[in-house]
Amino acid sequence: MLRALIYLLPLALTIYAFIDCLNTPEDEAKHLPKVAWVFIILLFWIVGPIVWLAAGKLRQVPEGGRTPSEWHRGSRRQWVAPDDNPDFLKSLKDENEKDETVLKDWEADLRRREDELKRREGGPESTPPAS
Incomplete structure (x- = not known):
């Protein structure tokens, strides 16, 4: 078990440092370009990940939020279920009204085409009703 730990601990450290280096913006990598840090x-x-964690990156949080977790901290809102969300319900109502108008237009177009076909055939019901 101890033999496995001797290999797994440096491997875990290397994977962590590699992912940390890839997620670090280029301007926060100190002393060398980020590509050089990846190769190191x-x-x-064993030495490369330790050096990266000790001296390869700025450890202070930059202003404006540079990491994904910092992007979401400022815009955190209370989640509302769709049934309780007035904006969502309004969008559904607007969408239904739009669909109904399209359906009415289609029905009117279908009636017009049917009347036109009846007139062409010259059938008895081709005379339009008097108004």
């Missing part, structure tokens, strides 16, 4: 982490299996 992957080539020097």
